Amino acid sequence: MISSKQRSYLRGLANTIQPIFQVGKNDMEETFMKQVDDALKARELIKITVLETSDYSAREASDLLCKKLKCEGVQAIGRKFVLYRRSKDKAKIELP
Secondary structure (H helix, E strand, O other): OOOHHHHHHHHHHHOOOOOOEEEOOOOOOHHHHHHHHHHHHHHOEEEEEEOOOOOOOHHHHHHHHHHHHOOEEEEEEOOEEEEEOOOOOOOOOOOO
16 A cells, blocks of 8 residues: 555656556456556556546546556546556666
8 A cells, every 4th residue: 555645756757658558348358457467567657548438437447457456546537547566576666
């Protein structure tokens, strides 16, 4: 669990990154979750967009991915959300 100060720091970092995935109508399948898991291992902090055709809101998609992948939901605004998981191998982001 990350603190509010750490969450604020991660939100600041997330402002500059572009979304790398999109959640569409039926995109919350195992292959999608595997790709998100791999991206979290490599980058630690990722941004995802939820398309209007999706059955999920940004908060619902974030909560579902966090539960399955054991990551932290940093932020969910509009149709975008940010996920964070500290890498076990090579931590790139130092939290305050």
